[in-house]
Amino acid sequence: MTKDQLIKRIKAHRKARKLWCIIWMISFFVSLIAYVWFLEYFGDLGIGYLIISVILLFALLLGHVLFIIWVVKKRFKKYGLECPNCKKPIYASLAQIAVATGKCGECGATII
Numbered sequence: 001m002t003k004d005q006l007i008k009r010i011k012a013h014r015k016a017r018k019l020w021c022i023i024w025m026i027s028f029f030v031s032l033i034a035y036v037w038f039l040e041y042f043g044d045l046g047i048g049y050l051i052i053s054v055i056l057l058f059a060l061l062l063g064h065v066l067f068i069i070w071v072v073k074k075r076f077k078k079y080g081l082e083c084p085n086c087k088k089p090i091y092a093s094l095a096q097i098a099v100a101t102g103k104c105g106e107c108g109a110t111i112i
């Protein structure tokens, strides 16, 4: 990979990140609205309802966290922004180090 290719990949990754942030925000708010709808629709049915609503809320939040982790890992692989040696994502300060030196900021392996 050349320096120009690395810079292009970093820019493409940033662009894709913005799109995924919008998609995630929409999906998060839609699921929150669905959760509130669930609470309103089923009303107060006692302690069982409370337990189900708390479990549902944690599942919703955990699902979103797992979704974000999955998307971020997939995106780094897709754009080839992983160190071939240590598999750390080439991102933020590591990307700056890689562009400046041509080496991974974590393990020192040659990237460019």
Ligand SMILES: [Zn+2]
Binding pocket: 083, 084, 085, 086, 087, 088, 104, 105, 106, 107, 108, 109
């Ligand atoms: Zn590395």
